[in-house]
Amino acid sequence: MPQGSSSPSVRPREHWRSLEQLADTPEARSFLEREFPVGASELPEGIDRRSLVQLLGASLALAGLTGCRKPVENIVPYVTPPEELVPGMPRQYATTMPFGLGGYGLLVESHEGRPTKIEGNELHPATAGSASALMQASILGLYDPDRSTQPLQKAAGAAAPEKKTWADFVAAWKALEGDLVAAGGAGLAVLLPPAASPTLFRIVAALRQRFPGLLLAAWEPVHEGNAIAGAALLAGRPLRPSYDLGAARVVVSLDADLFLGEQDAVANARGFAAGRRLATEKDEMNRLWVVESAFTTTGGMADHRLALPSGRVGAVALALAQALGVPGVAGAGEVPGVPEKWLAALVKDLQANPGRGLVVAGRDQPAAVHALALAINTALGNLGTTVTLREPADVLLPSPADLAALAAALQGGSVSTLVVVGGNPAYDAPADLKLAAALAKVKNVLHLGHAVDETAALAHWHLPEAHFLEAWGDCRSSDGTASVVQPLIEPLFGGKSAIELLGLLATGEDKAGYDLVRETWQTLLAAGDVPGAFDGAFNKVLHDGLLAGSAAPAVTVAPAPLAPEALAGLAAAAATGIELVFRPSSAVHDGRFANLGWLQEMPDAVTKITWGNAALLGVQTAKKLGLANEDGVRLTAGGATVELPAWIVPGQAEDTVVVHLGYGRRAAGRAGTGVGVDVYPLRTSAAPGFVAGATLAKSGGRHPIAQTQDHGAMEGRPIVREASLAEWRHEPHFAAEMVEMPQSEPLWEQHQYDKGPQWGMAIDLNACTGCNACLIACQSENNVPIVGHEQVRRGREMHWLRVDRYFSGTPEQPEMVFQPMPCQQCENAPCEQVCPVAATTHTEDGLNAMVYNRCIGTRYCANNCPYKVRRFNFFNFTKDTPELLKMAANPDVTVRSRGVMEKCTYCVQRIQSARIDAKMAERPLADGDVRTACQQTCPTQAITFGDITDPKSRVNERKQNSRNYVLLAELGNKPRTSYLARIRNPHPELAEG
Amino acid sequence: MRRTHYALALVLLSLSGCARGCTSSRPPIHLNPNMDVQPRYEPQAGSAFFYDGAAMRPPVPGTVARGELRDLVNEAPYWTGKDTAGAFVASVPLEVTDAVRERGRQRYDIYCATCHDKGGDGKGILFERGKVPTPSFHIDRLRQMPDGQIFDTVTNGLGLMPSYRYPIPVADRWAIIVHLRALQARRLERMGGAAPVQAAVPEAAPAAETPSPQVTP
Incomplete structure (x- = not known):
């Protein structure tokens, strides 16, 4: 029980994890009590189609007897080695991930010419060294085993498309372009996602010049158009x-x-x-x-x-x-x-x-x-x-109006050639435009896409798109900073980028992306005539990852008073029915990342739902309709109906239903097809964000949902500790004092960990936003497998670092706190004491080491772990890994097989690598030499890691903070990871007494 | 009786497996895979995906890695051995310290001594056994050759000498040249001759060299 004897002024807050836990149902209680839920050790019954992902690894056949002999491994060195590259030592390349109306500066780690890990570029303003979950997972897009491998042509009336080459496509285009040029571009239409890219902007301008009658629409399902239009309302021009x-x-x-x-x-x-x-x-x-x-x-x-x-x-x-x-x-x-x-x-x-x-x-x-x-x-x-x-520079602004005009032209039959450059409009276009049906009226649909998706199925020519990690390009981030996208590997399947395709259309020449980008940057850099000056400046941009000082200047605006008509509709309207809110999924965004298994398995930050979406409802709304979690509901809006499972979210506004976009894909690959429910049919161009007057009805079915929020919960003890700012100032050490430490001496002599370096970590709960970037970064760095929907329901998700989410307060108006939970690396580790084969031991520098090949799989260590941070490989999740996905693995980390325990290692491979570097340079390790994957990627820098014997290290600074507390300290296991309590800052007039 | 038959059969079977001393062209039996071979790409591994069977890929031409930026406008002599006009630089564009000299000696003994021998006479082990026609460094032509041209030879190769750009990083190439000059100077001193003036500008740079990275070919 929390004693809190010395802090009566800190209002005790009871934290709960889910409504079931709050209601204390017997199911919830039994779920909490068992480390592995009922049936976790049993074999799955029927293997359904969706289990295909874990079947890639989960083989029920006996291991090893299929190939008793040692596999032959060849040593294949470089024939012409690159200069100054040592095999085994990774290099880093600065590049940019184009996304939305901007881009994110990244530093991508490359092992022998293959990108393996994404980090943020510390010099770039959009990321400043961090990377979100989507950025971290985008590397899987490069190694997607279901991506397009070659151009496909479907002749009219043919049943299946034929495999062709890029040269075939160029010839086909040459046959088309003569007529189009003669007609001045009438009949030609281009649909592409909005982008901020100098080269793309220049090429589109050239395209418009060559084809004056061109119909061009820049649109994607989730775009910034409203913000820019809002600025236009105020300032008279788009800003x-x-x-x-x-x-x-x-x-x-x-x-x-x-x-x-x-x-x-x-x-x-x-x-x-x-x-x-x-x-x-x-x-x-x-x-x-x-x-x-x-x-x-x-x-x-x-x-x-x-x-x-x-x-x-x-x-x-x-x-x-x-x-x-x-x-x-x-x-x-x-x-x-x-x-x-x-x-x-x-x-x-x-x-x-x-x-x-x-x-x-x-x-x-x-x-x-x-x-x-x-x-x-x-x-x-x-x-x-x-x-x-700022003025938008080199930006193709999103325009739903242009999309509507394009759809009308398609319906009217005036478009003979439609070029869809990226995006998936057949899947995600507004339902009222009926774009998928309209595509049938076009004589030539040319599609450049990542995979043979819903739009490719309707196209006459499908061309594989090059991923940003294998293509040249450029980008302007939201403040105008220009950067170049440089490839880390040659295109794996000969894919072409948007600028290469549009460059061919705009000039008739098949020019490489490299040349197109350099052409644009000749003007951007204006380096002068000194020989080598342009190369030098361009190389500097490639090296740094951005062009310093290229941010657009701030614009001062004399704001016009807003027109009353614009504000007319905003006054509170009477509530009519249910409001349906569309949100991009934090995992798959608008559906483009559906085949990235890491993201499908990433628990949604608030609902902790994996592998699918649900109709999210507020507590009272669900009660009124008599709905419980996982009940099927029929949702009707915009003239269409879809059936979804319901999920109750404490704190959601009443009379609203929130649905996430990007699910229910029909042609997304092995991980994405059929996962979740497609809600795009409900979304119209009139109300893409939210729409009033939706109806919700119970459908009587039940849909199992795989969510992680109840796994590993810790009952009744002060796990997250928070206070208000005033309370903290009054009682600075409230967090550490919430628990009474037992007054007892240890029975035996404790090992003194005083010789540096000793590794420790501090996680600031006040900074953690629960975005899950650390979870994906850890998965990428440490080759953590995915397990699939069925196994997540059994509590077998493999994430080494999980982000727990706690509510406090009432179910209708709760507050939320997030707590990342890696292995606490306890000095007196309970797991080490019970391993029968000493597969988990303690290192000299304070790490709890896991020896995979010694583990025999008793799982006693996971049983004894009070934090439940140990993950067990119930199946061989990495057997039958597709060849492409093998390239995504980090060569410095073991890929675990079945039957072994695994857990956070404080990125021991990074520690060792830094130690070796320091030893070769003959200097001691400095603070900041070692950065764990989670620490490096966290956008808020909530995680700090370093040497706790170094009095000046940042981790010590954090641990000296009065908010610092250690989890379950009363058990006496002395974890190296500590937390800094969450502080809320209520306004004095609204603060509770 | 049957138990003995089974036991005898088992013993005979295990003995027939040729426990020791047999050769086989097949790899050994490995019953417990134990994560010895993992589904990941390792350095110098083979690949079933790439056309050349190699897991290691060359960097894309034109890209620049972090920490690998070469200032070819202001530091051209260091990276290429030539100044911006294209002429070989006469002397090493480095501050020559004892550390550099020692590094040069060490690297020379590793990479160059096999053909050119430790004294610079061109009678290394490959000359003795392989008959490669290495010249001695103690001839006027090589004493007069500008440092930048030696750098160019080391980087790009010359005749039978292969290019050494891959094993020897740029800094080490200059250190080796420092050591080479020291060898020449010491021999000259022993022979009692005067140091010749190095040719300031060569007649023509050798043609058909592989371009430096970071410049458009």
């Missing part, structure tokens, strides 16, 4: 806003998932966490106010959160603007669901911090709300400090 959360003391999110869903999530999270580092009690802390419908990780970080339907957020923005005295705003009444006191406190907070506040509207909010948010920021003086507006 891109970018945010600096580090400069903000008060951040207000109007339905914006700042830390996971928005384009600049990584930079936002980093800036925000910098404002709540709390190294000492005297430090200032920022405050986050969130108004949202779904419960997002941003809502979890909030100090004050209101759950409202997304349709009502506009009214809140109007009320806020009026209260702040924004010119031209009037007529805002009281908003149902928003307490007067809450809004008043928010207004006060913003007014108390002029120039240091920030109001951000979510991507799906209409342009008027974005305009209001910008107007509020302008009125508060935030423009130039926390919000910067």
Whole structure:
């Protein structure tokens, strides 16, 4: 029981993991008590189609007898070795991942010419050395065994497509282009995702010049169009806003998932966490106010959160603007669901911090709300400090209007040649446009895509697209910083990039991407005539990963008062029926990552659902409809109906249903096909973000959902510790003092770990947003396998680092805390004491070492681990790994077979590598030489790792923090990993007594 | 009786397996795989995927790795042995310290002494056994050759001498040249001759050399 005898002022908070745990049902209790749930040790019954993934590895045949002899391994050296490359020593290349309307600067580790691990580029403003889960997992896209391997042509009337070559396609295009040029481009249409790329922009301009009658639409299902249109409403022309959360003391999110869903999530999270580092009690802390419908990780970080339907957020923005005295705003009444006191406190907070506040509207909010948010920021003086507006340079802006015009032209039969450059419009285009059907009317559909997906099935020519890790290109991030995308390997399947295809169309010449990019950068760099100057400047850009100083200058705007018509629809409308909210999945985004197994198995940050989506409902809404978790529901909107499992999310706004896009794919490969339910049929172009008037009905079926939230829960003990800022300042050591340590001496002499280096880790719960980037980074670095839907239901997910999510408060208005849980590397490890074969031992530098080939699989260590961080290979999950996926494995880490335990090793391969480097350079290890994968990728730098015997190391600094506490310290196992308690910063007027 | 038959059969079977001393062209029997061969690509491994059967891939031409940036405008002599006009540089563009001299001696003995021998007379072990026609370094032509041209020879090869750009990093190539010059100077001193003036500008640079990385071919 938590004693808390010396901290009566810290309000005790009871944390719960799920509604079942709260209700304390017998099932929930038995699930908690067993380390491996009932049936975990039993063989699966019927193997269903979806188990194909784990069947890739899960072989029930006896091991080894199929090939009794030692396999022959050849030594294959380089014929012409590259200069200064030592086999076994990885190199790093700076490149950029184009995504959305920008790109993320990455540093990709390459082993002997093959990319194996993605990290953030510390020099690039969009990532500053971190990488999100999507960025980390994108390497699997390169090694996707189901990607297209060659061009395919489906002649009219043919049953199946024929395999062709790129040269065949070029010849086919040459046959087409004569007529198109003669017609001035009439009949030619291009559909491509919006992008910010100098080369692509230049080539599209050339294309328009060659074909004046061209119909071009830039569109993708999740885009930034509303934010830019909002800026246009205010400033008269499209401008891109970018945010600096580090400069903000008060951040207000109007339905914006700042830390996971928005384009600049990584930079936002980093800036925000910098404002709540709390190294000492005297430090200032920022405050986050969130108004949202779904419960997002941003809502979890909030100090004050209101759950409202997304349709009502506009009214809140109007009320806020009026209260702040924004010119031209009037007529805002009281908003149902928003307490007067809450809004008043928010207004006060913003007014108390002029120039240091920030109001951000979510991507799906209409342009008027974005305009209001910008107007509020302008009125508060935030423009130039926390919000910067810039001219979009080299940007193909998203335009739903162009897409609608294109669809109309397709329906009307005026398009003879449609070129779809990336994207998957047959799957994700708005349902009312009926694009998939319209494609049948086009004589020539040319598709450039990653895999033979839903759109390729309807195309006459399908061309494999080169992944960004194997192609040349360039990118501008959201603040305009220009960078080059450089390939780390030659295209594995001869794929072509978008610029190469469009370059061929625009000029008739088949030019390599390298030449196209260099052509663009001749003008960008303007290096002068000195021989070698351009090469030198270009090589510097390739080396650094960006062109220094290329950020677009800030634009000062004289804001026009908003037109009353624009604001008319925002006043609170009467609630009619259920509001359906569409959100991109944090795992597969809009569906493009469906075949990346790591992402499918990554638990959704809040719901912890893997391998699929669900209709997320609020507590009372579900109760009203009599729905329990996993019940089937029929959801109707936009003239279509889909059936989904229901899932109850504490804290979600009532009368809303949140569904995640990107699931239910029909042609995504072995991991993505048939996973989840496709909700795009419900999404129309009129209401792509949220739509009122949806209906929900119980369908009577049950759909099993694989989720991880109840696995490994720890009952009744203060696992996450949090307090308010005032409470912490009053009782700085509340966290460590929540538990009474037993007054007893150890029975035997304890091993003294005083000779450096001794490794330790500190995880700041105040910075962790629950984004799961660390989970994927660990999986990538340590060759952690995926297990599939069925095995996740049995609690056998293999993630070495899991992110636990706890709620506190009432189910309708809870708060959320995340806690990453790696192996705690206990000095007195309970697991070491029970291993019958000494397969887990302790190293001199404090690591709990796992010796895979000694393990016989008794699983006693996992049984004894109080943190439940040990994962067992129940099957050989890596047997029958496709050849391509073998390339994604880290050569420095063992790929484990069946029957062995595995767990976090503090990235021992990185520790050893740093030790070797230091030894060869004849210097001692310095703080920062070793960075674990999770630490390196965390966008908020929540994880710190280093030598605890070094008094000046950053990890020691964190451990000296008064918020520091160790989990389950009363057990006496002395973990090396400690946590820093979570602090919330409620507004004094709203703080509870 | 049957038990004895079974036991005898088992013993005979195990003995027939040729426990020791037999040769076989097949790999040994390995009953417990034990993660000895893992589904991952290791350095110098083979690959069933790539056309050349190799898991190691060459870097894509034109790319620049972190830490591998070469400033070919301001530091051309260091990386190529030539100045920006294309003429060989006369002397090593490095600060010559004792560490550099020692490194040069060590690397020379490793890479060069097999043909050129430790004293620089060209009578290394490969000359004796393989009859490679290595010249002695103690001739006027090689004493007068600018350092940059020697760098170029080491990097690109010349005649029967292969290119040494792959085993020897750039810094070590210059260190070796420092050592080579020291060998020449010491021999000259022993023979009592005067140090000749090195040719400042050569007649023509040798043609058909492989281009340095980071420059468009």
